Amino acid sequence: MADFKKSVVYQIYPKSFNDSNGDGLGDLRGVIEKLDYIKELGVDYIWMTPFFVSPQKDNGYDVEDYYNIDPRYGTMEDVEELSREAEKRGIRLMFDMVFNHTSDRNQWFQKALAGDPKYKDFYIFKKGPKPGVPPTNWESKFGGNAWEYVEKFDEYYLHLFDVSQPDLNWDNPEVRKEVQNVIKFWMGKGIKGFRFDVVNLISKDKFENDYEGDGRRFYTDGPNIHKYLRELNEATFGTDAEIITVGEMSSTTMENCYQYANEDGKELSMVFSFHHLKVDFMGNEKWVIVPFDFQKLKKILFDWQVNMGKHHAWNAVFWCNHDQPRVVSRFGNVEKYWKESAKMLGTVIHCLRGTPYIYQGEELGMTNAGFADISQYKDVESLNHFRILQEKGLTEENAYQILQIHSRDNSRTPMQWNSGENGGFTTGEPWIEVNKNCSYINAEAELQDEDSIFHYYQKLIALRKEYDVIAYGEVKPLDEKNPSVFAYEREYQGEKMLVICNFYGKKVTWDSEKELGEYQCVLSNYEVHNIEGSRIWLKPYEAVVLYKK
């Protein structure tokens, strides 16, 4: 069985990774060219975000054809070569399956719109209560009402995301069969990992107005969700013990995740949850500026760590992905302690209980784009909210300030390979601007520097392989209320690990309940440590990993 507890996953957003043909868009051959770089880092899996045929309204999360490759990314031969070349380097691929919705260009939806009843039932069409009023007041995750009117039927279809992403009707067994066929097809190509996009939204409950929220309580972790996941598991990936799976769980609960990612293996191997990344939101509202709440961050991460452990369920652990701002800009300090804080943040995540995910460029300490002109933004969610914020009365300047912090484009700027033109990403015109700081934040420079963030991530990954306590140990939060220190203990069969991290730029002393001299320091972002007895003097953003057997 694939030991996903000892594994680390590297996420590639192909559009922004490496362009092999100079058209300004990253592609599959570009990924093949960089496999040695990824191998050097030491990861086990590459999660590839969608590169299937798509009109690219949501950069591939709007799938037109699940069985073919978008020519902008390459060909089926390229996928096969990528898989072979990765395998040679001991790396496996994880493909991204978007099954909550399709693109409106998908032939199923086209047939539905043409009036074919079989395919109309693949989607969620409903009448409104009266003319001009949609079936419910639910909000789309990308802004606006979640229903689109189709005059021909005098009905609306549901789209929890963009209007071009109609939701599939999972209550229809034929939809579930079609989805199974897609997975079987990719299993047939030897793919050993799958990520399921917003998969906890597939079982919709009552179609009622939500007067307290945006509707999510009616479609999140819905009534048949566990049944549908078990069925999918049994019919497809569950037949191959080598396959690992991860479900993206939007606004989920821990109780549901105990089942989604239980070690009994009946549903998925692990889950992404996002509560710890809403600590700079106001409730569920992302389009505001509030400082991040460190106490909340710790509380959420520790609650999940401890409880998922108790219930024998497994987390994916992560700070970054293609929907999140860059973590060093978000929780670190780019101006003064860029390197120290990037390494500290990596330490906090990689020593936790769970499978760590690294998003391309995180291992270099890449930072937010900070775009200041709307023409630089490409993301559908950002473009919608730029308009919506101003409709709500905010000034253009305020709207920019919010986008600069929260836009998904912050993480979608091209990978910074070197200090040359376009950071070495393309010889053409990049589809989205390259961050100017590629002059000093880039892979070439970091590969040459022993003290770089890249080499630190390499050590974090190696540490997980070397010490069973990281992969299999229990987690005990330490000094939970401390205003600046993030500390925890791991324990497994007599092995102990202490992870002590200063989350801020001020020096701080930290007192342990243990004699620290008995431990050996196995990793830190500083060379010298100040430890005496049970006390440690932490420098700005210092992280230390101590070990004892």
Ligand code: TEU
């Ligand atoms: O993301 C789901 C998701 O919940 C986020 O898009 C989130 O709603 C948004 O960032 C809130 O601000 C997945 C994919 O990761 C994302 O890229 C897709 O756009 C989305 O699903 C639709 O497929």
